Amino acid sequence: MSGNEPEVTEALLLGFADGKLTDAERVAVERYLAQHPEKAAEVAHWQRQNEALRALFDPAAKEPVPARLAPRLIASRRAGDSGLRWPQMAAAAVVLIALGASGGWLGRDLVFPEEGPSDILIEDAVSAHALFVKEKRHAVEVAATEKDHLLSWLSNRIAHPIDSPDLSGEGFALVGGRLLPASAYSKAGPAAQLMYENAAAERVTVYITAALPDGASAREFATHDTLDAFYWANDAITCTVVGDLPEAQMQTVAKKVYSELTRRPDVTYRDL
Amino acid sequence: MQFLDEISESVPALRRYARALTRNADRADDLVQDCLERAIRKQGLWAPTGPLQAWLFKILLNLYRNDARHQRRRGDHVPIDSLLVEPAVPAPQPGRIALSEMSRAIDALPAEQREALLLVVLEGMSYQEAAGILAIPAGTLMSRLSRARAALRTMTGVSEEPRLRSVK
Numbered sequence: 001m002s003g004n005e006p007e008v009t010e011a012l013l014l015g016f017a018d019g020k021l022t023d024a025e026r027v028a029v030e031r032y033l034a035q036h037p038e039k040a041a042e043v044a045h046w047q048r049q050n051e052a053l054r055a056l057f058d059p060a061a062k063e064p065v066p067a068r069l070a071p072r073l074i075a076s077r078r079a080g081d082s083g084l085r086w087p088q089m090a091a092a093a094v095v096l097i098a099l100g101a102s103g104g105w106l107g108r109d110l111v112f113p114e115e116g117p118s119d120i121l122i123e124d125a126v127s128a129h130a131l132f133v134k135e136k137r138h139a140v141e142v143a144a145t146e147k148d149h150l151l152s153w154l155s156n157r158i159a160h161p162i163d164s165p166d167l168s169g170e171g172f173a174l175v176g177g178r179l180l181p182a183s184a185y186s187k188a189g190p191a192a193q194l195m196y197e198n199a200a201a202e203r204v205t206v207y208i209t210a211a212l213p214d215g216a217s218a219r220e221f222a223t224h225d226t227l228d229a230f231y232w233a234n235d236a237i238t239c240t241v242v243g244d245l246p247e248a249q250m251q252t253v254a255k256k257v258y259s260e261l262t263r264r265p266d267v268t269y270r271d272l
Numbered sequence: 273m274q275f276l277d278e279i280s281e282s283v284p285a286l287r288r289y290a291r292a293l294t295r296n297a298d299r300a301d302d303l304v305q306d307c308l309e310r311a312i313r314k315q316g317l318w319a320p321t322g323p324l325q326a327w328l329f330k331i332l333l334n335l336y337r338n339d340a341r342h343q344r345r346r347g348d349h350v351p352i353d354s355l356l357v358e359p360a361v362p363a364p365q366p367g368r369i370a371l372s373e374m375s376r377a378i379d380a381l382p383a384e385q386r387e388a389l390l391l392v393v394l395e396g397m398s399y400q401e402a403a404g405i406l407a408i409p410a411g412t413l414m415s416r417l418s419r420a421r422a423a424l425r426t427m428t429g430v431s432e433e434p435r436l437r438s439v440k
Contacts, residue, residue, distance in 0.1 A: 012413045014421065018392055020399060042425065049424050050393045053292075057394055060290035060300070069304055071279040077314050117372070155431040221314075247314075 001086065006045070006185075008032040013039065017046035092267040118218050120186040124233050125207035125240035126224045128180055128193055140176030140195055150177050154192035160210040160237055164194055165260035170203060170253050172196035187213050188238060204243035204250075206257055211235050230254035275315055275324075279308060282325045285395055286332055291337055292390050295379065303339065328399040329395070329405045333387060340383070369428045377427035385420035388413055 008029055015021045016029040033040040067073060132139055142150040147164065155161045157179050164174050175195040182190045188209040197203045215235035222229045228250050230238045239261055241254040286307060290300035310331050378386060384406075391402040403413040 010418055013416055014414065015399070017421075045425050045428075046421050048369050049421065051427070051430075052369040052371055053378065053390070053393050056371050056375055056378075057288055057292040057390075060291040062286040062289070065283050065287070066301060069283055069301060069308060071276040071283070071312060073306055074308050075276055088303075156335070255310075 012124050013043055014046070017043050017050065026144075051118065064199070068072075115168035117186040117188060117212050118220055118231055118233065120183055121188055121191075121207070121209065121238055122220065122222045122229050122240055123191075123224075124180075124183045124186070124191065125205070125231070125242050126222075126227050126229055128191070128207060129205040129227060131240035132178070132193065133205065143176040144174040146176075147174065154179060154208075158190055158192050158208065160208075162192060162208055162237070163260070165206065165257045167196050167204075167253060167256055170256055171198040172253065173198075182209075202243070202245060204241060204245065204253055207240040207242065208261070209238045211237055230258070232258060232262075234262070276312070278324050279311060279328065282328050283308070285325070286328060289329065289390060289410055290332060290336065292378070292394055293387065299339075301423060303335050306335050310335070323401070326401055326405050329391070330407075333405065337383075373428045374424070377424050380427060381420055381423055385416050386422070388416040389420040389424075392417060 012025060012029055015117065016026060016033075023030065033043060144150070144152065150246070151162060151164060154177055164177070167173075173196065175197050177192055177194040180191040180193055182188060191207055191209045194206040194208070195203055196206070213231060217234050219230075219232045220230075222231065226244045227242055227245065228247070229240050229242045230250075233239075239257065241250075241257050243250055243253065245253065274291060283304065286304045290303045290307075291297060293365060294300045294303065307328060311328055329402075381389070388406060390398045391405060392399065397405070399410060399413055403410045406413065408416075
């Protein structure tokens with residue numbers, strides 16, 4: 001390589017094989033490969049890999065699409081049947097759907113591990129919700145009548161100051177809260193569970209722990225049977241909002257909790 | 273309804289990707305069906321600023337990973353002939369990789385490398401799109417692709433003559 005040539009990186013070579021380069025980059029790589037036969041052989045092999053992969057799998061995209069994969073049919077069936085069935089996945093555990101637009105994520109350093117602490121925290125929050133929302137007399141350890149005591153106690157125990165989000169605008173009043181042990185599998189500490197209830201006796205819970213050791217930001221949405229869970233983490237806390245409200249209402253509540261508990265005004269719910 | 277039409281347009285690509293991941297036509301279509309049902313159910317959560325196709329792939333991938341995890345736990349065994357979805361192909365021409373060889377090689381890749389490579393090669397995603405769908409930094413994507421390439425090269429033989437051409 002002569003001195004004034006741009007550095008041809010592995011990423012550029014991969015981009016060349018995949019046809020992802022600009023014209024200028026392509027010309028630079030071509031020039032480089034002309035002088036480096038070993039690299040040229042490698043890149044040529046990558047191109048043959050691409051040909052073989054397409055030959056193997058492209059036909060699947062050209063097959064006629066079966067009726068059961070027609071979105072309109074699925075949508076109309078759904079409209080006539082609110083109890084949706086998930087034939088193959090019914091037994092699967094929490095199915096995670098990471099939401100968001102791909103482009104905006106790159107700069108934000110958001111990483112969703114395949115089965116990370118967030119999955120465990122979401123599962124814990126969902127099972128704690130399922131366990132305690134059924135309770136009438138023992139739904140909470142400390143009732144909302146002792147709110148100040150409740151919040152200072154929970155803040156102490158999870159080692160992070162928390163305030164109870166005000167959901168009165170959404171029709172929910174604080175019932176109270178309880179302390180839950182740290183999960184043996186996540187790196188989070190003990191959790192505070194706050195329970196809210198509306199006039200229709202529907203309940204949502206907010207499950208809060210101090211930040212995970214890495215303090216990484218994450219946002220996820222999960223469903224488990226009929227329960228929806230909105231999860232996020234930042235360098236202060238992790239929080240999971242759980243409930244089985246209608247979708248739009250659930251979103252409104254989660255959005256409110258998020259805005260009340262997030263310190264940074266520049267992060268909007270849209271980013272979820 | 274435009275949302276449903278846009279989803280329809282992505283179905284062939286979703287089927288192809290699911291087929292390549294699962295190597296089983298029925299399982300692949302089950303995954304795509306689940307993906308579509310979820311997408312339609314959750315469409316209110318989709319921020320219209322983001323690309324719909326990327327969102328669909330993300331849902332599909334999460335369902336696939338969950339399903340794969342579940343199958344591993346169950347020790348599920350699929351009859352071997354249903355795994356083989358290779359088209360009938362003539363013997364490879366000189367300078368080409370035998371498809372049966374590639375079929376075995378792609379199966380032998382670690383899942384994370386296979387997921388990444390297929391998004392880029394099969395679905396023609398840009399590196400940025402693929403990294404977004406996999407929710408990994410761009411650098412991680414590139415290193416996965418690089419390792420996948422090297423592994424495939426080892427598994428499918430390195431002796432062929434170079435036949436370089438430029439790709440636009």
